[in-house]
Each structure stands twice: as C-alpha cells, then as structure tokens.
Amino acid sequence: MSVFTNILLGFLVVCAVSVSLSKNLLNSILIYMSYSLVMSIIWLLLESPDLAITEAAVGAGVTSLLFFVTLKKIHAIVKSDEKADEEPDGTSDAGSDGKEETHEQKAF
C-alpha cells in the first residue's frame, strides 16, 4: 500500500471518530460528507471506479442533503437572528458558528 492510501485511511479514522464526538450536528454532517469523499477516493485507489462514482453521488451528495433537510425539520439548524429569540433549552445545537449556519440556511 502506498503512503497516500495510508494517509487517506488515517483521515478516514479521524473523520469517523470526530463525527460522533462533534457536539454540533451540522458539523457532524459536514465531516460525514468529507468521510464519504475520502472513501470514494479510496475506492478509486482500490481500482473500483464504479463504487467510487456511486459513493461520491450517494454518500457525499444525496445522503447529506437528506440529513440537512431532516435537521431543518427538527429545528436543529436555525438562523442566527432566530436563535437569539429562542430559549437556549439545550435541545438545539450547541454550536456558536452562526455565520456558517446562515450560509447553509440560504442554500435550502
């Protein structure tokens, strides 16, 4: 195995652990997306381009979109101005990066 594959595999482990350790749900999904992307590169290196295409389209694309929409449905992603009105009841995400969230909000 080449050095590049080993680096990618290490990155995969780091991603997988940090998905479950991340407090912010939005960050978890973004990390999960990068996990899928790295996985698709690894598929390519393992000489299965069919799987690589599917992983990139389904894992990094459609699944994460569905996660985003679900988070929006359960009000885990809120606009920063809405957030100020809401009571901090602990159920909404604990992140403080309001700017990034507004960005995501606009896309959906």
Add this chain to the structure above:
Amino acid sequence: MSRKLSENEYGKTASGRLKRWLDGDKDLFLDNVEMRPQKPFEEDEETKAKRAEEKKRVLKKVYDINNNRQVRVFEKIYRVSAALFCVLLVAMLLMAISQLPAIGEAERPVNNEVSERYIENGLQETGSVNIVTGMILDYRAFDTLGESHVLFIATCTVLILLRIDKNKKKELEEEQNDSIYEPENDAILQTVAKVLVPTIVIFGIYVILCGHLGPGGGFSGGAIIGAGLILYLNAFGFEKTERFFTAKTYKRLSFCALACYSLSKCYSFYTGANHIESVIPLGTPGAILSSGLILILNICVGIVVAGTMYTFFVMFRKGGY
C-alpha cells in the same frame, strides 16, 4: 387525452382505465374497506395535573442520585460496561480482520471458478466491456431487480410517513412553517445552478448510457441525475420543477421502468437463476449499441434511481408535490 372521444367516453376505454389506474385517481379502499376516523386521545385537566404531580414525585425519589445509592452504582457500572463493551467489540473486529487473507493472495476464497469464469468469458457471453456491469445486469440481473424494487418500496414508505394531506395543508401552515418554505432567490446559487445543472444531468446520462463500456451504470448515473435535479429545485423553487416533474410523472416513469425490467428478467425466478439465451444480438463490444439487454436495463434502473432520489428530497422538504 383523446381528441375524438369525450372525456366521459374515454374514461370507459381500456387505455382510459389504465391511465386512471396509473394516476391513482381511483381509490381502491373507498366503499370496500370501512375505516373509522380516529379520535385523538384526550384527558381532562384534573387527571393531567394528578399525573404530572405523581411523575414529579416519582422522579424526585427514583432519580435522585445523591440519595439513591442503587442509581448511583448502576450509573457507574453502566458507564464502565459500555466502555468495556466498545473496546471488546473493536478488539474482536480487529482480530477478525487480521485473520483475513491478504489482498491479492492467490489462495483467497474469492479467487474461485466463478470469478474466473466472469473474467475469462464475461466479454464473450454478455458483450459488455465493463465486466462489473455485465455481472450485475446479466449474470446476476435478478439481484439488481430486487434492488430496484427495494428502492421503490423505500419511496413508498417515505411517502406514507412524510406525505402531508393537501386538504389539511392550510391548517398546518402556522405550525410547520418550514414545510412550505420556498427557497429564496439567491443570485449566486441560481447563476451557479444554470451552469452546473445541465452539466450534471448530461454527465449522469453519459454514465448511464456508457455503463457497459466504462465505469458507471444505472445506479450511479441515476443518483447523479437526482442530485442535479435537487440542485435545480433548491435554486429555482418548486414552481419551476413542477412543470416537468410531479408525482404523476414519477409514478408513470417508475412503473414503466420497473415493469420493463421485471418483464425482461423475471424468468430467472422460474428457471432458478439459470440463463436463457437472449434473442437480441450482442453487437460489437465497445460500441454503444451492444451487449443486448444491458443498455435497456441500465436506463430502467437509472430512471428509477433518479426519480427516487428526487422524490426523497421533495418528501423531506415539503411533504408532497
């Protein structure tokens, strides 16, 4: 709709009935299965207050960690055993992996006569340059048939769970404000989508059509087209997409694709997964019109997957279209 017949007469003909059945206009349960509307469970204020007070009292007694020694001990044991279980599971899985034969070793169990046959005779027997596609859509086509039906059933389940009744939509407007939320007219997103969406969709079509020549195939191409449609929907809103893709379109497309696939491959279930000689000529390997049924099956799977991805997103987003 026929131009010669009136709408009433057209509804009585065979094609009219087929159309009505496809569109789901006829309610099969009406007058056949009686269903009583269910009343939501209600209880009066007094019992509610009583129950709340009881719950408070019980919680105070049972989950008081400072006074209840049993709970304290249980919490500690629970945490320690959870950590132990995780470590044990990781160790077991790593041990199992370490005993697997190395990649590329000649005596691996995967290197048996089946893969040998696929590699040596795959091109002659299926006419597909991409042996993976030849495998999943010719030798193991009935597996892929099951897979596409699983996708269809998944969409049906999402429809059942997330669909919002159109008549009740107005009542819900206040409560579920985000379900009717339309994407804003974002200039950056729209400009990017104008460039990207045609490219993505054309790439998806290429991946589907060249599934038997290079990497790709129905599933991946369909997923790419679905992602392109979702991007278009996010940039331009539901009004634009509903001009060409509604629930009726999805129903018709997936019905035709699944029926085509089933009719051409369901003999496998009767012959016990044995092959029947195809009448369609295989053509020259490498040409786009080659390898018999594989191209058609790829297109069918692509249509089902693209529709499914898009419908998933719409259901999650809006609860019906």
